[in-house]
Amino acid sequence: MNRSAAMTTLRSVFLWIAVAAVLFPLLWVLLASFKTAVQLNDPTALLFSPTLDNWTRVLFASEILPSAGRSFAVAAIAVIVSLLVxxxxxxxxxxxxxGGTATRFGILxxxxxPPAVLVFPFLTMAYSLRMTDTLLPVIxxxxxIVLPVVTWFLIGFFSAVPDSLEEQARVDGYSRFAAFRKVVVPQVYPGIGAAAIFGFTLSWNDMFYGLILAPGNAAILPVTIAGFNTFRGVELGSMSAAIIVAVVPVVIASFFIQRRLVQGISGGAVKA
Structure with a gap:
C-alpha cells in the first residue's frame, strides 16, 4: 500500500510539473499584455501596475480583429472542404x-x-490568376495541409464501423450514398469532431503560407502578429495581447468539445 501511494504521489507531482511547464509561457504572455514597455524590461518583477494600453491598441488601433476574421474564414473553409472531401x-x-497500403502511405x-517546396506552385498560380494578396491561394x-490529416485521421474510425450496419441499411432501401450519410457518418461523429479541431488548429496557426501568399491587405492573424516585430524592435506588450487573442478561440473551442475531442483521439488510437 505504501509503495502504491508513493507511486501515485510521484505521478501527481510529475503531472503538476508538466501542467506548470505548459501553462507558464501562456501566463507570462498574459501578464506581459498588461505591462508597459518599462515594466517589460524587468520581467522578474511580480508586482506591477496593470495597464490596458496594449489591449486598446490591439483591439481598436490595429488589424488584429480583421485579420482574425480572415484567419477564421480560411480555417473554416479549409476544414469544411476537407471534411466534405x-x-x-x-x-x-x-x-x-x-489503393491499398500505397494510398495510405501517400497520404502520410x-x-x-516541407512547405517551402509547395509554396512556389501556389505562388505561381496566384500570379497567373492575378490573385496575389487574396485569401484564395491561402485557402x-x-x-x-488539412485535407491529408483529416483523411488519415478518419480512416481508422471508418474501419471500425461494422459492415453489417451498411448492409442492413441497403436492405432497408437506402442507396449506397444514403447509407453512408445517414448510417455510417453518425457512427464516427467523435472522430469527425476531433479531426475538425486538429485541422482548424493547423490552419489557424500557419504563418508561412500566409506570409508568402498574402502579406498585405489580406494578411491572416499570424502574419499580423509577426508585424509587431518592427524596425524599432519587438513591441512585446502589443504582441502579447495579440497572441492571447489568437489563443482564446482555440482554447474555447477545445473546452466546449473536450469530451468529444478526447473520445475521438482515444478512439483513433485504438481503431487505427
Missing part, C-alpha cells in the same frame, strides 16, 4: 481497400514535404 475518401479507403508522405495552401 476527406470523409468519403477515408470511407472508401477503409472499406474498399482502394504528403505531410513530409488552397491550407487545404494541402
Amino acid at each position: 476527406g470523409a468519403p475518401g477515408a470511407y472508401v479507403i477503409a472499406k474498399y481497400r482502394t 508522405a504528403s505531410q513530409v514535404l 488552397m495552401a491550407h487545404l494541402s
Whole structure:
C-alpha cells in the first residue's frame, strides 16, 4: 500500500510539473499584455501596475480583429472542404481497400514535404490568376495541409464501423450514398469532431503560407502578429495581447468539445 501511494504521489507531482511547464509561457504572455514597455524590461518583477494600453491598441488601433476574421474564414473553409472531401475518401479507403497500403502511405508522405517546396506552385498560380494578396491561394495552401490529416485521421474510425450496419441499411432501401450519410457518418461523429479541431488548429496557426501568399491587405492573424516585430524592435506588450487573442478561440473551442475531442483521439488510437 505504501509503495502504491508513493507511486501515485510521484505521478501527481510529475503531472503538476508538466501542467506548470505548459501553462507558464501562456501566463507570462498574459501578464506581459498588461505591462508597459518599462515594466517589460524587468520581467522578474511580480508586482506591477496593470495597464490596458496594449489591449486598446490591439483591439481598436490595429488589424488584429480583421485579420482574425480572415484567419477564421480560411480555417473554416479549409476544414469544411476537407471534411466534405476527406470523409468519403477515408470511407472508401477503409472499406474498399482502394489503393491499398500505397494510398495510405501517400497520404502520410504528403505531410513530409516541407512547405517551402509547395509554396512556389501556389505562388505561381496566384500570379497567373492575378490573385496575389487574396485569401484564395491561402485557402488552397491550407487545404494541402488539412485535407491529408483529416483523411488519415478518419480512416481508422471508418474501419471500425461494422459492415453489417451498411448492409442492413441497403436492405432497408437506402442507396449506397444514403447509407453512408445517414448510417455510417453518425457512427464516427467523435472522430469527425476531433479531426475538425486538429485541422482548424493547423490552419489557424500557419504563418508561412500566409506570409508568402498574402502579406498585405489580406494578411491572416499570424502574419499580423509577426508585424509587431518592427524596425524599432519587438513591441512585446502589443504582441502579447495579440497572441492571447489568437489563443482564446482555440482554447474555447477545445473546452466546449473536450469530451468529444478526447473520445475521438482515444478512439483513433485504438481503431487505427
